[in-house]
Amino acid sequence: MKTTQILxxxxxxxxxxxxxxxxxxxxxxxxxQVSWLPSYGPEMRGGTANCNVILxxxxxxxxxxxxxxxxxxMNLPSLQKYIDTVVPGGQVYVDSALIxxxxxxxxxxxxxxxxxxxxxxxDIATLANxxxxxxxxxxxxxxxxxxxxxxxxxxxxxxxxxxxxxxxKALNLGKEYKN
Amino acid sequence: MAQRxxxxxxxxxxxxxxxxxxxxxxxxxxxxxxxxxxxxxxKMPKIGGVFLQAESEIASINMVYGAAAAGMRVMTSSSxxxxxxxxxxxxxxAGSDVPALVVNVQRGGPGLGGIQPSxxxxxxxxxxxGHGDYRMIVLAPASVQEMAxxxxxxxxxxxxxxxxSMILADGTIGQMMEPITFEDTEVKTYEKPWAxxxxxxxxxxxxxxxxxxxxDELEQKNIARYERYKVVEENEAMWEEYMMEDAEYCVVAFxxxxxxxxxxxxxxRKEGIKVGLIRPITLWPFPKKALAKAAEQVKGFVCVExxxxxxxxxxxxxxxxxxxxxxxxxxGGMIPSPEEVLESIRKAQKGEF
Numbered sequence: 001m002k003t004t005q006i007l008x009x010x011x012x013x014x015x016x017x018x019x020x021x022x023x024x025x026x027x028x029x030x031x032x033q034v035s036w037l038p039s040y041g042p043e044m045r046g047g048t049a050n051c052n053v054i055l056x057x058x059x060x061x062x063x064x065x066x067x068x069x070x071x072x073x074m075n076l077p078s079l080q081k082y083i084d085t086v087v088p089g090g091q092v093y094v095d096s097a098l099i100x101x102x103x104x105x106x107x108x109x110x111x112x113x114x115x116x117x118x119x120x121x122x123d124i125a126t127l128a129n130x131x132x133x134x135x136x137x138x139x140x141x142x143x144x145x146x147x148x149x150x151x152x153x154x155x156x157x158x159x160x161x162x163x164x165x166x167x168x169k170a171l172n173l174g175k176e177y178k179n
Numbered sequence: 180m181a182q183r184x185x186x187x188x189x190x191x192x193x194x195x196x197x198x199x200x201x202x203x204x205x206x207x208x209x210x211x212x213x214x215x216x217x218x219x220x221x222k223m224p225k226i227g228g229v230f231l232q233a234e235s236e237i238a239s240i241n242m243v244y245g246a247a248a249a250g251m252r253v254m255t256s257s258s259x260x261x262x263x264x265x266x267x268x269x270x271x272x273a274g275s276d277v278p279a280l281v282v283n284v285q286r287g288g289p290g291l292g293g294i295q296p297s298x299x300x301x302x303x304x305x306x307x308x309g310h311g312d313y314r315m316i317v318l319a320p321a322s323v324q325e326m327a328x329x330x331x332x333x334x335x336x337x338x339x340x341x342x343x344s345m346i347l348a349d350g351t352i353g354q355m356m357e358p359i360t361f362e363d364t365e366v367k368t369y370e371k372p373w374a375x376x377x378x379x380x381x382x383x384x385x386x387x388x389x390x391x392x393x394x395d396e397l398e399q400k401n402i403a404r405y406e407r408y409k410v411v412e413e414n415e416a417m418w419e420e421y422m423m424e425d426a427e428y429c430v431v432a433f434x435x436x437x438x439x440x441x442x443x444x445x446x447x448r449k450e451g452i453k454v455g456l457i458r459p460i461t462l463w464p465f466p467k468k469a470l471a472k473a474a475e476q477v478k479g480f481v482c483v484e485x486x487x488x489x490x491x492x493x494x495x496x497x498x499x500x501x502x503x504x505x506x507x508x509x510x511g512g513m514i515p516s517p518e519e520v521l522e523s524i525r526k527a528q529k530g531e532f
Contacts, residue, residue, distance in 0.1 A: 036356040061442040063355050
């Protein structure tokens with residue numbers, strides 16, 4: 001039995017929920033059991049957003065992620081709030097363009113990716129989320145990177161078809177980034 | 180097999196309702212169920228249906244009453260404070276013996292409360308929020324798939340027994356996405372010879388009404404209604420049993436609480452504690468038989484719910500207090516962690532209830 005609990009957290013507007021949706025659809029594509037739970041409360045209205053995604057080869061019990069195997073932190077408050085909840089041996093993805101502290105825990109694997117800066121430099125300013133997701137896919141062979149284009153096509157509405165290519169650009173930047 | 184798609188629980192309710200033949204939706208927006216109305220607003224005009232955002236909850240439930248009296252498959256949806264406002268209409272619908280589907284995606288209360296998930300409308304749903312002797316069939320989905328299947332079931336049962344079916348969900352299941360398949364199952368429909376469809380000069384006119392000024396007549400109406408309720412109680416209770424075969428302890432939980440509880444049951448089994456789960460799928464009728472049977476088998480119960488302890492009263496009632504029952508609960512929009520539930524199971528094993 002393998003279950004991966006993912007927590008993605010940051011500001012509203014950073015594409016937190018979209019990144020989660022991408023991972024959930026990717027899981028669906030790989031015929032895994034999945035759940036996706038957004039924050040919809042006062043937190044979201046006040047500016048922070050987070051999203052719980054569970055990918056499993058057995059039916060998902062509680063959809064609420066309390067001890068993530070993977071944390072994606074896209075701002076400092078999110079990193080501070082959730083870093084201690086990550087399971088030992090878990091992975092932490094940090095947008096190091098926005099977070100200038102290092103993770104003190106030594107029992108987790110940390111990936112520092114200056115995603116927001118990379119996105120700006122490549123004229124895809126709103127797609128820092130997908131750069132991090134691209135790097136995550138690289139570390140998770142069970143989420144086959146080759147099928148990513150299909151997942152993006154599924155998520156982007158036909159009216160915004162131009163975004164497909166940009167999302168793929170972001171995913172590839174993340175994939176190729178050397179930590 | 181039909182394709183698996185990802186859908187929010189709220190959207191699954193709306194899509195299932197349309198597939199069940201519902202062409203009339205009346206509502207008023209409130210978090211965390213607004214996606215139902217949004218989905219209906221988008222879809223209904225394309226299929227010749229009616230989507231109407233009323234001026235208030237009270238107006239929308241009375242529109243439901245009217246459409247139900249005309250024999251239509253009709254629904255409304257809201258969240259806790261909105262359901263309180265609709266409760267007068269729910270009583271009138273019950274008193275008129277017309278079928279309707281009402282969705283409550285619960286949030287924390289009382290009062291305006293909060294917008295986070297809750298199960299604190301259990302009493303209101305199962306014991307009656309409106310006035311008078313009446314019952315509603317109360318269905319408690321625990322997954323996005325069940326949001327859909329129980330919506331279809333709810334319409335069928337409402338038409339069959341001429342009463343309201345309520346989907347009692349919560350903010351988590353409403354907002355979360357899970358894979359779902361829509362099988363091409365046949366949806367049952369029922370003749371409605373009592374409906375107000377116009378006589379065309381061909382038949383005696385029908386009357387839909389809840390006013391009976393002669394006490395003996397009103398008494399007979401209520402007695403006849405309760406005869407029908409008795410049939411529902413005998414035939415329509417639904418529940419899921421999980422790891423109950425050899426269980427010495429039994430967790431009882433519905434909806435989102437049952438998902439958390441399942442994680443805790445799995446964890447407790449790993450510690451060697453023989454524990455199982457009974458998940459009521461219908462809260463009314465309550466799965467009395469399952470609880471009565473479990474009361475003969477286990478040493479004690481742990482009731483997990485997102486309120487101050489409401490279903491626990493029914494658990495005690497239908498186990499006739501034969502075994503101790505402890506409560507593991509959070510409220511106000513908080514959800515117990517699997518660890519908290521596990522701790523309650525460990526305590527039960529030590530005889531602490």
